[in-house]
Amino acid sequence: MADGRAAGYACVMEQQGASGTGDQSTTKPIEVSTLVRALEASWDHLTAFRGDTRAGNPAFGQCYPTSRVVQWFYPEYEIAKGEIWTGASLEEHYWNVRRVHGEDEFLDLSWRQFPSGSTIRGFSLLDRQAPGDSVRAKDRCALLLGRVLFYLSRHSKDSPS
Numbered sequence: 001m002a003d004g005r006a007a008g009y010a011c012v013m014e015q016q017g018a019s020g021t022g023d024q025s026t027t028k029p030i031e032v033s034t035l036v037r038a039l040e041a042s043w044d045h046l047t048a049f050r051g052d053t054r055a056g057n058p059a060f061g062q063c064y065p066t067s068r069v070v071q072w073f074y075p076e077y078e079i080a081k082g083e084i085w086t087g088a089s090l091e092e093h094y095w096n097v098r099r100v101h102g103e104d105e106f107l108d109l110s111w112r113q114f115p116s117g118s119t120i121r122g123f124s125l126l127d128r129q130a131p132g133d134s135v136r137a138k139d140r141c142a143l144l145l146g147r148v149l150f151y152l153s154r155h156s157k158d159s160p161s
């Protein structure tokens with residue numbers, strides 16, 4: 001890990017097993033707004049896809065590790081991989097989905113990286129038992145989770161135990 005703040009968390013996602021989900025018997029649920037603040041404080045070029053960032057758009061390139069962190073805190077959500085039409089191009093994107101009363105409910109904490117009017121063209125759910133992550137993707141996810149946990153331990157009354 002290139003970031004000392006994440007020390008001790010480098011392998012936390014691997015330690016949770018193939019699913020990447022936390023042990024909910026020892027992790028207190030947190031409010032989505034608290035998780036959003038922790039994610040925003042934790043995103044940078046080291047957690048972004050290909051290290052690519054955009055000034056004024058902190059969510060840019062953060063979708064996959066963000067969706068994994070969301071799934072860690074909210075294991076009832078699956079990870080969706082889909083195509084987003086931005087009005088100018090078709091982009092790959094990841095977010096979280098769960099079924100509620102037969103309907104898909106989305107939780108997408110990095111959607112704002114896309115311009116207003118962007119639309120989902122389609123999606124499929126990843127297999128949480130075999131996500132097929134590259135080493136780089138695993139490192140980005142572990143780094144982001146470590147930073148989020150560190151942030152929560154320092155800034156939140158809702159921090160995991």
